[in-house]
Amino acid sequence: MMKKILKYSFITILSLFVLIIGGVLYLVLTVDMMEPKLTEPVLSHQLVKTDNYRQWGDNYLHRSKSGLWELKVSGSDFERGLAIGKLSEDLLYYQEQVFVNEIKRIIPSETYLRFLGYFTLLFNRNLAMNVPEEYRREIYGISLSCSHEFDYIATPYERQLNYHAAHDLGHALQDYMLVGCSSFSTWGSLSADSALLIGRNFDFYVGDDFARNKIVMFYQPDSGYNFASVSWAGMTGVLSGMNEKGLTVTINAAKSSVPTSARMPISVLTREILQYASNIEEAYQIALKRRTFVSESILIGSAKDGKAIIIEKSPDNIGLYEANGQSIICTNHYQSDTFREDDRNIENIKTSDSQYRYDRLNELLKECIPLNEQSAADVLRNRMGKGG
Template structure:
C-alpha cells in the first residue's frame, strides 16, 4: 500500500511539474507573440477620407480603381505611415477580403480550433524577432495599412500583429515544410539575345493559396517620400514585393530554393525585395541591400538593371550570399542556385536532385535556343508553355512545365523602356496589359475614372482558352476539388479529363484507396508511374501506396 501511495505521489508531483512547465511555456508564448504598435509622431492622416466617383476612389493625388482587364490599380505617395493609411483606406475592401480568404484557407488545412490557437502562439514564438528585422519605415507603413483591417480576427492577434506576420507567411511555410512553396520560373535576354538589343525579363509567379487568393490582384504604383518610384504586382494588405520594377529601370523577381529549418525569424524575403526596388538603381546597390539583411529562408533574387544593361541572380541563404553572373547575354532561373559558392550546398544539390527545378530549367533552355532573338511576344509564349522536354505532353498542370496553370501572376519587363506587361486571368492565359511607368508616374492624381494601360501594346490572350483541352482542364480541377471535399466522383471521367498527367492517377488511386478498393487503386498508381512525375517525393508516395495496396490484398 505504501508503495502505491509513493508511486501516486511521484506521479502527482510529475504531473504538477508538467502543468507548471506548460503554463510557463504558454505564458511565454503569449508574451513573445505580442508586438507593440509603432510610435507615430503625426497621426493626423488617420482623419483622411476617400472620395468615390464612378468606381474611382481617391484621396488627394492617391487613387484606386478596377481596370477593364480585371486588375485593380493603385497609386500611393508620401511618408511611410501616410502611405499605409491611404493604401488601407483606398483598398479597405480588398484588404479585408484577402484576409478572409487567407484565414479560410488556413482553416481548411487546420480545421481544429485548438490547433489553430496553438499555431497562433507557435508562429508568435517563431516570429518573436520579426519586428527587430523590419525597418521602422516598413513597420509604420504596415501599421497604417492595418488600421482598416477587419476586427473579426482579433483572436489571432491585433490588426498590426496579423498584417505584419502575413508578410512572413511565405517564409514560414517555406521553412516549416523545408521545400519551395512556389515553383517559379524567370529569365532575361539583352544584347544579341534580344531582337532589338534591349533587355527583356519575364517571370511566372507560381504561388498558390487557392483560387480566391489570386482573384484580386493589384498593380501598385508607389511614389515614396524617400527612394525611387516603383511598381509591384501585389494583393490587399501586402506592401512587400515579389515582382516589380522601379523608375530607374531596375527589376526584381524572387525564386525560392530549398532551405534548412531555421530557429527563428528574420527579414521576410518580400521586404528585402521591396527595399531593393525602392532604394537601388543598379546591381551594385541591390547587392549591398541584400547583404545587410538577415533572412531565414533561401531565395534567389533575379535583378535586371537598365543602367548595367544586364541581369544577375543574387543568391541568399540565412548564412551566405553570392551573385551569379552568367557572363552571357541571357540569364535563366528556376528554383535552384547556380553560383559556385551556393550551387554546391547540400540543400541545393538535394533540390536539384529531387524537385522539378532542373527539368524546368532544361525546358526553358530548350525554348530559348529554338526561339531565336527574343521579343516580348516570345517571352509571353515561353511563360505560357505547358510542354515537357522536346515538346512532350506531360499533362496539364505538371510542376515540371514552365506554365503549371496555377500562376498568381505572370509579368514581362522592358527596363530600358520602363514598360511592364502584367497577365490577366485565367493565370497567364489572358491578355498581358502594358503599363508605361514614365506615363503613370507623370500623372498628377486621378479625379476622373479612366484606363491607364497602353492598349496598343496589349499581348492577346492565349488561344488555348478556346480549346476543348482547356475545358477538360477546368473539369479536371473540379473533380480534384470534389475529391478534396470528400464528394463522390466517377474515376473514368476524372482520368479522361487529364490523361497524361501523373497526378490525375494519384488522385484516382488515393480516392479508391480510401474506399478500400485496393486492387483498382494499385492499377491507378501503377499508371501514374508511367507518366512524367514532378518530384522524387511524389514518386516515393506513389510507390509507398502501391506497397500498401499489395499488403492489404495479401491479407485477403
Template structure:
C-alpha cells in the same frame, strides 16, 4: 480474529499507498499544467509585437472620395478596378501616411484578402482551438520579427493595419497579423521543401533580344487557393524617400515579389531549398522591397541584400537598365552569392547557380530531387528554339505547359514552366519602363500593358478611366478554347472535391487529365480509401509510368503500392 485483523491492516496500508501514488500523480500533473501554462504565457509575452511610435497620426482622419462604385481617391492617391479585372493603386507620402491611405482606399480588399487567406488555412487546420495555439507558436517563431524590419516599413504596415479585419483577434492584433503575413511567404517556402512549387524567371539582352534591350519574364507560382489570386493589385508607389516604383501585390501586403522602379531596375524572387527556420529574420519580400526602393543598379542591389539577414534561401533576379543586363543574387541565412552569366541571357528556377552556393549539399539535393532542373532545361530549350527574344516570345514561353522536347507531361505538372497555379505572370522592358501583367485565368488571359512613366506623370485621378496602354495588350491564349483546357478545369474541380473528402469516381479523375501522373495518384488515393486495393495499385503503377515532378512524390507512390499489397493479404 488475528488473521482478519492482519488482512484489515494490510488493506489499510494498500489504500494509504494508493492515495499517496494518486496524490503524487496529481501533483505531477499540476506541475505539468503549470509548466505548460508558463510556457504559453512566455510565448504570448515574447510573441507580442508592439506597433512603432508614430508622432503624427492625422492621416487616420482622412476620408476617401468615391468617383464611382469601384474607384476612390484621397488627394493625389487613388484606387480603381480595371476592365481587365486587375486593381490599380497609386500611393505617395511618408510611411505611416501612405500605409493608412493604402488601407483606406483598398479597405474592402484588405479585409477580403485576409478572409481568403484564413479560409485556406482553415481548410488545412479546421480547429479554432488549434489555430489559437498555432498563433502562439508562430508568435514565438517570429519573436523579435520587428527588430529585422526597418522602421519605415514597420510604420507603413502599421498604417495599413488600421484597415484590418475585426474578425481575427484570436490570431493576433491587426498589426501583429499583417506583420506576420509578410513572413508567411518565407515560412511557406521553407515548409514546401517536401514538394516545392517554384517560380520561373529569365532575362535576355544584347544579341539575345531582337532589339538588343533587356527583357525579363517571370511566373510567380505562390498558391494560397484560387480566391487569393483573384484580386491582384498593380501598385504604384511614390515614397517620400527613395525611388518611385511599381509592384504586383495583394491587398494588405507591402513587400515585393515582382516589381520595377523608375531607374529601370527590376526585382523578382525565386525560392530555393531551405532548412526549417529557427527564428525571425527579415522577410524576403521586404528585402526585395528595399532593393526596389533604394537601388539603381545591380551593385547597389547586391549591397542591400548583403546587409539583411534572412531565414530562408532565395534567388533575386535583378534586371538593370543602367547596366543593360541581369544577374541573380543568391542568399541563404548565412551565405551570399552572385551569378553573372557568361552569355547575354540568364535563367532562374529554384536552385542556385553561383560558384559560392551551387556546390552546397542542400542545393545538389534540390537539383537532384525537385522539379527545378527539369524546368530549367525546358526553359533554355524554348529560349534557344525561339531565337532573339521579344515580349511576345517571352509570353509564349511563360505560357508553355509541355515538358522537354514538347513531351505531354499532363496539364499542371510542376516540371512545366506554366503549372496553372500562378498568382501572376509579368514581362518587363526596363529601358522603356513598360511592363505586361497577366490576367485571369493564370497566364491564359490577356497580358495588359502599362507605361510606368505615364502613370507617375498623372496628377491624381480626376475621373475613373483606363490607365493601361491598350495598344500594347497581348491577346489571351488560344489554348483556353481547346478541349484539353476544358478537361483540365474538370480535373481541378474533381481534385478540389477529393480535398473536401467528397466521394469521386477515380476513372473520372484520370480521364480529365490522362497524361498527368498526379491524376493517377489522386485516383489511387480515392480507390485506396474505398478499400479497392487492387484498383488503387493499378492507378499508382500507371502514375509511375508518367513524368513525376519530385522524388518525394515518387517515394509516396511506391509506399502506397506496398500498402496496397499489405492490405490485399489481410
C-alpha cells in the same frame, strides 16, 4: 518505498510541466510587435468612391480594362499605409477572409488552429525587430482600415505584420510545395532591340479566390526611388517589381531548412532593394546586410548595368551568380559557386523539377532568339515538356 518514488516522480514531472507552461506563457505575454507610436496628425481626406474608381487625397485606386486594380500612393511611410487602407478597405477584408478560410479548410480543427496561432505568435516574437521601422509604420497605417472580425487571431497590426512572414514560414515548413517559379532575362544580341528583357512566372497558388484581386502598385515614397510592383491588398513586400532606375526584382524559392527564429521576410528585403537600389552592386549590398527566414533566388535586372544577375540568399549565406553570355535562367535551385557543393542544393536538383524546368526554358529561349516581349510571353505560357 515505491509510493515515495512515484510521489516524487509525479512532483518532478508536474514541476517541469508548470515551468514549461509558465515559460511559454511568459514568452507569449512578452511578445513585442513594436507597434508604431505616432506623433504626427492623422490625415483626413474625403474618400471618393465609384464601382471601379476610388480617390483619397492625391492617391487613387482604379480597375483597368485588363481587370487588374491599379494603385498609386505617395508620401511618408504612414501616409502611404493610411492611403492604401482607405482606398482598399473592402479588398483588405476580402483578401484576409479568403486567407483565413483557406487556413481553416486545410486545418479544420479549432483547437489546432488556436495552437497554431500561439505557435506563430511565439515563433514570430522577434519579427518586428527584423522589419525596418519604415515598413512597420506603413503596415500600421494599412491596419487601421482592417476588419476587427479576425481579432481572435491577433490585432489588425499584428496580423498584417505576421502575414508578411506567412510566405516564408509556409515555404520552409512545406518545402515550397505551393511554389515553383521560373524566370529569365536576355540582353544584347539575344534581345530583339538589344534592351534588357525580363520574364517570369509566379507559380504560387493559394486558390483562385486569393488571386482574384491582383493590384499593380505604383509607389512614390518620400525617400528612395519610385517603383511599381504586382501584389494584393495589404502586401507591402515585393514579389515582382521595377523601379524608376530600371532595376527589377523577382523572387524564386529554393530548398530551405526549417527556420528556428524570425528574421527578415524575403518580400521585405526585396522591397528594400527595389526602393533603395539603382544598380546590381547596391542591391547586393542591401541583401548582404540582411538575414532572412528562408532560401530564395532574387533575379536582379539592371538597366544601368545592362544585364541581369541572381542573388542567392540562404538564412546563413549569400552567393551571386552571373551568366557567361547574354541570358540568364532562374528556377528553384542555386547555381553560384557558393552553393555548388551544398548538400541541400544538390538534393534539390536531384529530387525536384527545378532542373527539368531550367532545361525546358533553355530549349524555348534558344528557339525564340532574338527575344521580344511577345515571344517572351509565349515562352512563359508554353505548357509543353522538354522536346515538345
